Amino acid sequence: MPKKSQYELEREANIAKNRALFEDLGLKDAVKGLGVASAKPQKSVAKPVQPKRVKREREEEVPRRQSRRLLTKVHGDLNETPEERKLREEEREKELIRLEEERLEAEEKARIAKRPRHDVLNFKTLAETDEPQELSKLSETMATVSQYEGPKRVGDPEAFNYGEEAKHQKAVKELRAQVEGLKVVARAKVTTNRIYCAAYHPEVTKDLIFFGDKHGQLGIWDARAPPDEGDEDNDIPPENREGGKYWRLQLHWPATSKSSISSIKFDPTDSHNLYTSSYDCTIRSLSFVSGTSTEIYSRNDGVLISSIDLPPTGQEMWISDGAGGVTHLDLRQDQSKARRYELSEAKIGSVSVNPVRPNFLLTASNSRYLKVWDARKLENIPVTLLGDSEELEDDSATQTLDFGGSIVNEHLDSKKGKGGFRGEWKHDKSASSAYWDPRGRQIVSTSYDDAIRIWDVDSAAFKGDNPFPDFKPFSRIRHNCQTGKWLTILRAQWSPNPDSYPHFTVGNMDHSLDIYSSKGDLITQLADRTRISAVQAVTCSHPSIVERAASGNASGRCILWAPESVGFNS
Incomplete structure (x- = not known):
């Protein structure tokens, strides 16, 4: 009978181990499917105890500090007068218009950069x-x-x-x-x-x-x-420099x-x-x-x-x-x-x-x-x-x-x-x-x-x-x-x-x-x-x-x- 290789010996050992485990669990049908002669049941090795995960309580978010100046600019002061509110809203509208104009100007410059230049250039x-x-x-x-x-x-x-x-x-x-x-x-x-x-x-x-x-x-x-x-x-030698x-x-x-x-x-x-x-x-x-x-x-x-x-x-x-x-x-x-x-x-x-x-x-x-x-x-x-x-x-x-x-x-x-x-x-x-x-x-x-x-x-x-x-x-x-x-x-x-x-x-x-x-x-x-x-x-x-x-x-x-x-x- 030819001598078995190390791989075959390890494979049979694993099958025997699994067979013993299935028999202990009462899974006889699974044991039959292993296709190897039955072996003596082995003692199961206890798994190491895993530490319980402690659920970390979510900390309550502390409200971030906000600029009073910005809050006043956007929402206004509770004590502001109607005239002050109107003035604030006009300033905000002007700011939005300015930002939009800057955006349009940047887009136009980008378009110009992609077009040929037809003017006189120095x-x-x-x-x-x-x-x-x-x-x-x-x-x-x-x-x-x-x-x-x-x-x-x-x-x-x-x-x-x-x-x-x-x-x-x-x-x-x-x-x-x-x-x-x-x-x-x-x-x-x-x-x-x-x-x-x-x-x-x-x-x-x-x-x-x-x-x-x-x-x-x-x-x-x-x-x-x-x-x-x-x-x-x-x-650098003269012959290798930029001439x-x-x-x-x-x-x-x-x-x-x-x-x-x-x-x-x-x-x-x-x-x-x-x-x-x-x-x-x-x-x-x-x-x-x-x-x-x-x-x-x-x-x-x-x-x-x-x-x-x-x-x-x-x-x-x-x-x-x-x-x-x-x-x-x-x-x-x-x-x-x-x-x-x-x-x-x-x-x-x-x-x-x-x-x-x-x-x-x-x-x-x-x-x-x-x-x-x-x-x-x-x-x-x-x-x-x-x-x-x-x-x-x-x-x-x-x-x-x-x-x-x-x-x-x-x-x-x-x-x-x-x-x-x-x-x-x-x-x-x-x-x-x-x-x-x-x-x-x-x-x-x-x-x-x-x-x-x-x-x-x-x-x-x-x-x-x-x-x-x-x-x-x-x-x-x-x-x-x-x-x-x-x-x-x-x-x-x-x-x-x-x-x-x-x-x-x-x-x-x-x-x-x-x-x-x-x-x-x-x-x-x-x-x-x-x-x-x-x-x-x-x-x-x-x-x-x-x-x-x-x-x-x-x-x-x-x-x-x-x-x-x-x-x-x-």
């Missing part, structure tokens, strides 16, 4: 954040910038158009020698939230970079400004994701003026001279503004939106004179104005298409196609003229609209962005199909009204563009410097900043594994200095790339 108002900021330094920096008068240059379409491959390779080699040694010379958390866009000011004596974030905040970073006295921490000086202006309101700054552009003729577009459906102009921000355009239909661009004259603006439209705004006229054209059935993520031939527009949309348009033909669309002219006269004073897709297509198919549509290319997935280069002849696009493509349009193709012949990219670069939900979309950005060999920067999911030539050659990958551990999704370059680039990530931290000889905070 630096002091814009700088009202949870952290104190030294506005005097900002004013000094802006005053320095306002004195800058840089050259207003336009690219040459035939520049760097070498016929021999050897000349291209030589230019690429020279460019690589200039940028491959760029290092992290400054870094700082310039904005509170994720960086959405950036722009490099043309000032050559400073590295002044502007960043727009997810919550409508504009970060202004003087990246190589020396630290203030007393700010230096001797316990330069930065200020945060709440340019768009409310401070939520509904006000993300989607685009930043400097006025081409006045670098003291900055334009920003936002998901709050407004465009604002920030003047460094007056220190104020003014709204120049707004929408009330809730359609998000995705990007803006300006021709070299700086007198007009083109605006793309999330409903597949592109709006033309003449900055010399009231915004009610704006004209919107529906050019896609899906969101247009970017619009780019050709810097040399400003009547040619480039759009990239979620419909996968990159398209080129002649704006002169769009502006020729007769207003009569919109319907009753009397109604239009009444409406035009208060809203943008909106030409739907069917009206645009009808006009482009007509004799007057011939040449308005010049070419297109369909990506495998959504086209994130597309931009003209400074010479106005090359295009770079990024797409969710994990590719960067480059086009080269001959100058002769812009003449006449015929579509571009053989409009297809000559270079396709494999590049991971799967940023997902938490990263800003990667966009390849041309260097705006017309004097250097054409090249562009783009963020890399491997935490580097990549630089490519206009021929698709990888010039260099700027990285620093010891100091950078995030995707540099947003990039930009200095308009005049080749050896300068900047980038920003999803936490609001920004990087200045420059020669190591520049040093830290020098």
Whole structure:
């Protein structure tokens, strides 16, 4: 017979114990249900005596002391006269009215805090954040910038158009020698939230970079400004300190994701003026001279503004939106004179104005298409196609003229609209962005199909009204563009410097900043594994200095790339 385990022995002992207990109580049927041979009854162990709980008598509540002044105010004094009672009741009624007015005022302030701000705002108002900021330094920096008068240059379409491959390779080699040694010379958390866009000011004596974030905040970073006295921490190595000086202006309101700054552009003729577009459906102009921000355009239909661009004259603006439209705004006229054209059935993520031939527009949309348009033909669309002219006269004073897709297509198919549509290319997935280069002849696009493509349009193709012949990219670069939900979309950005060999920067999911030539050659990958551990999704370059680039990530931290000889905070 196999030996019983300890568990089985304990189980049988418990059953025997229970059997004896049931027999003592006279529960024989329960004993039979135990299913084990009867055992000798065991003596029951007496339970310990539990102390009796004494019910605690509830103490009588002693009436609390009350203020005689308050009692008199509410209920009145028993000895008060009718005149005194009337006066007391009037005072109490006034107090209730005051409290109600305060409540309504607080609710109104809360409502206002959730609405966009349409009035003129100064630096002091814009700088009202949870952290104190030294506005005097900002004013000094802006005053320095306002004195800058840089050259207003336009690219040459035939520049760097070498016929021999050897000349291209030589230019690429020279460019690589200039940028491959760029290092992290400054870094700082310039904005509170994720960086959405950036722009490099043309000032050559400073590295002044502007960043727009997810919550409508504009970060202004003087990246190589020396630290203030007393700010230096001797316990932290210079390369790990916050570099330069930065200020945060709440340019768009409310401070939520509904006000993300989607685009930043400097006025081409006045670098003291900055334009920003936002998901709050407004465009604002920030003047460094007056220190104020003014709204120049707004929408009330809730359609998000995705990007803006300006021709070299700086007198007009083109605006793309999330409903597949592109709006033309003449900055010399009231915004009610704006004209919107529906050019896609899906969101247009970017619009780019050709810097040399400003009547040619480039759009990239979620419909996968990159398209080129002649704006002169769009502006020729007769207003009569919109319907009753009397109604239009009444409406035009208060809203943008909106030409739907069917009206645009009808006009482009007509004799007057011939040449308005010049070419297109369909990506495998959504086209994130597309931009003209400074010479106005090359295009770079990024797409969710994990590719960067480059086009080269001959100058002769812009003449006449015929579509571009053989409009297809000559270079396709494999590049991971799967940023997902938490990263800003990667966009390849041309260097705006017309004097250097054409090249562009783009963020890399491997935490580097990549630089490519206009021929698709990888010039260099700027990285620093010891100091950078995030995707540099947003990039930009200095308009005049080749050896300068900047980038920003999803936490609001920004990087200045420059020669190591520049040093830290020098």
